[in-house]
Amino acid sequence: MSKSGSNERDMARGALIPSFAVGILGIIVATIARGKPGLLGALLAQFIVVLYFAVHLGVSAISRKLDPLTTFALAIFSYFAKIAVLGLFLWLLTNFTSRATIDRSSFGIVAIALTVAWLGGEIRSFLKLRIHLPLPQNGSSEASLTKETP
Numbered sequence: 001m002s003k004s005g006s007n008e009r010d011m012a013r014g015a016l017i018p019s020f021a022v023g024i025l026g027i028i029v030a031t032i033a034r035g036k037p038g039l040l041g042a043l044l045a046q047f048i049v050v051l052y053f054a055v056h057l058g059v060s061a062i063s064r065k066l067d068p069l070t071t072f073a074l075a076i077f078s079y080f081a082k083i084a085v086l087g088l089f090l091w092l093l094t095n096f097t098s099r100a101t102i103d104r105s106s107f108g109i110v111a112i113a114l115t116v117a118w119l120g121g122e123i124r125s126f127l128k129l130r131i132h133l134p135l136p137q138n139g140s141s142e143a144s145l146t147k148e149t150p
Helices: 007-034 036-062 068-096 104-129 139-146
Strands: none
Touching: 007 036, 007 104, 036 068, 036 104, 068 104
16 A cells, blocks of 8 residues: 555546646637637536546445455446446537537547546556555466476
8 A cells, every 4th residue: 555545545646637737728728719618618528537537446445345246346337337427418418508608629629638648647656556466376387387398
């Protein structure tokens, strides 16, 4: 475990910093390029992407002490639930808001940039964790390595 007490907290911090930097840059660029609709699209993208990935880290924290099969089931359920909610959100955005209110291009570009920044930050912070996993103690693998083959 890390000095701060939680691997998920370290990964969230490592992902939030580049995400917010990219998000602020995206908000500024979208606002300059598209005005108020660009601002709203970029803000909405920031909210949706951070929420989407925060749920992933939350599920990881909850399932830390569960058995592998339960962890897998929880991860698959959360994945499909996030996809369904994201699909519903995009459907609502498309059908119940006008393009003059929320710029779709700003939303899409900022969401993609934020996703790349979040995943890059999360991977970088994960690689810094240096988690040590116990290796199985099995003498048969050593014996098979030293065994002569005819």
